[in-house]
Amino acid sequence: MTSPEPPAYAGAVARGLWDAGADLIGYVPSASVAPVIDALVAADGGARGSSARVFPLSREEEAMGVLGALPLAGGFGAVVMQDNGFGNALTALTTFNAAYHLPLLVVANTRGGLGEYNSMIHTFGQHVPGLLDRVGLRTFELDRRSGPEDWHAVVAEAGAHARMTFRPVVVLAHFWATDGRGA
Amino acid sequence: MRRVEALEILADATADLPVVVTCAATSRELAAVADRPNHLYLLDAMGLAGSVATGLALAVADAPVERVVAIEGDGSLLMNPNVLPTGGHLRPRKLLMVLLDNAVYGSTADLPTYAAGLDLGGVAAACGWAVRRADDPGTLRRAFAEARAADGPVLLHVRIAPGNAPDVPRLLEDPVVLGRRFRDWLAERA
Numbered sequence: 001m002t003s004p005e006p007p008a009y010a011g012a013v014a015r016g017l018w019d020a021g022a023d024l025i026g027y028v029p030s031a032s033v034a035p036v037i038d039a040l041v042a043a044d045g046g047a048r049g050s051s052a053r054v055f056p057l058s059r060e061e062e063a064m065g066v067l068g069a070l071p072l073a074g075g076f077g078a079v080v081m082q083d084n085g086f087g088n089a090l091t092a093l094t095t096f097n098a099a100y101h102l103p104l105l106v107v108a109n110t111r112g113g114l115g116e117y118n119s120m121i122h123t124f125g126q127h128v129p130g131l132l133d134r135v136g137l138r139t140f141e142l143d144r145r146s147g148p149e150d151w152h153a154v155v156a157e158a159g160a161h162a163r164m165t166f167r168p169v170v171v172l173a174h175f176w177a178t179d180g181r182g183a
Numbered sequence: 184m185r186r187v188e189a190l191e192i193l194a195d196a197t198a199d200l201p202v203v204v205t206c207a208a209t210s211r212e213l214a215a216v217a218d219r220p221n222h223l224y225l226l227d228a229m230g231l232a233g234s235v236a237t238g239l240a241l242a243v244a245d246a247p248v249e250r251v252v253a254i255e256g257d258g259s260l261l262m263n264p265n266v267l268p269t270g271g272h273l274r275p276r277k278l279l280m281v282l283l284d285n286a287v288y289g290s291t292a293d294l295p296t297y298a299a300g301l302d303l304g305g306v307a308a309a310c311g312w313a314v315r316r317a318d319d320p321g322t323l324r325r326a327f328a329e330a331r332a333a334d335g336p337v338l339l340h341v342r343i344a345p346g347n348a349p350d351v352p353r354l355l356e357d358p359v360v361l362g363r364r365f366r367d368w369l370a371e372r373a
């Protein structure tokens with residue numbers, strides 16, 4: 001069975017994650033990143049949300065522990081999630097990944113902005129860039145104003161940036177008005 | 184059996200294995216028993232020892248590292264119980280979690296945890312972990328050897344008495360130094 005081609009932006013994010021040098025990728029599901037997960041799994045020869053190097057996790061906090069540990073063994077991990085999960089992850093990100101200077105690439109789709117339908121989710125999502133900045137985590141943002149090739153390049157380079165700075169780095173992906181799903 | 188007695192036995196049994204240790208009193212007491220580069224002390228990352236050990240066990244799956252040991256407490260495991268279903272799902276063969284269960288939050292005034300009425304070993308078994316049990320020095324030595332020989336994920340559920348060892352110095356090292364020391368130790372083996 002051949003997988004259908006992913007949407008261009010999701011496919012670009014997936015290729016960017018592999019090109020970022022991720023050895024293992026954990027994810028916490030979101031409708032917006034589901035096509036990214038599908039593309040990652042398909043590229044790794046897996047099916048139904050899992051492959052040898054891609055797997056689901058139940059909560060963002062554990063994702064930071066599981067994938068964040070890889071540099072201690074000479075590897076590099078990535079997490080794919082939705083931005084409202086940063087509320088679940090901040091203590092782990094600060095007291096483990098950041099405090100121990102462990103590089104990690106986190107790619108999160110955003111909620112609560114343009115294209116949103118949920119009347120409450122902006123109460124957290126709107127503040128995510130400010131919160132991450134406040135705790136010293138570097139973020140790079142992507143939206144409709146650049147094309148899939150730019151998304152691919154930014155995600156891949158964000159992985160290099162995480163290793164260069166020995167810190168977790170976050171890419172916030174706004175899928176609204178791309179060929180993906182904003183909310 | 185007090186926690187520090189259990190840690191003396193575990194330190195003896197894990198000199199050649201990477202060990203991820205939960206924060207506060209457990210890390211301090213293990214460092215007081217034996218401060219070695221194979222120990223990764225999580226100074227403040229609450230509940231994360233099992234998740235970090237899971238990631239390490241996946242990372243060394245094909246390396247000549249026999250097991251990755253997590254030393255976790257009952258309160259800490261209850262803070263991030265996802266460790267159990269995630270381990271059951273991912274099945275890291277090299278993951279060995281030692282649960283030192285005193286049924287209290289030993290680092291926060293000995294307030295009781297659910298573990299007084301909840302069998303965390305049984306929860307782990309329901310999640311698909313192999314479970315071994317111990318409640319005194321003799322059974323701990325034997326059960327650790329068994330757990331080490333078994334394919335993971337394995338939970339070694341150790342019942343210990345509440346209370347922290349007196350006069351144990353605080354662990355004040357820079358986490359970056361602790362992490363680097365551990366990484367360098369592991370790099371010589373992995």
Ligand SMILES: [Mg+2]
Pocket residue numbers: 256257258259283284285286287288289296
């Ligand atoms: Mg306890």
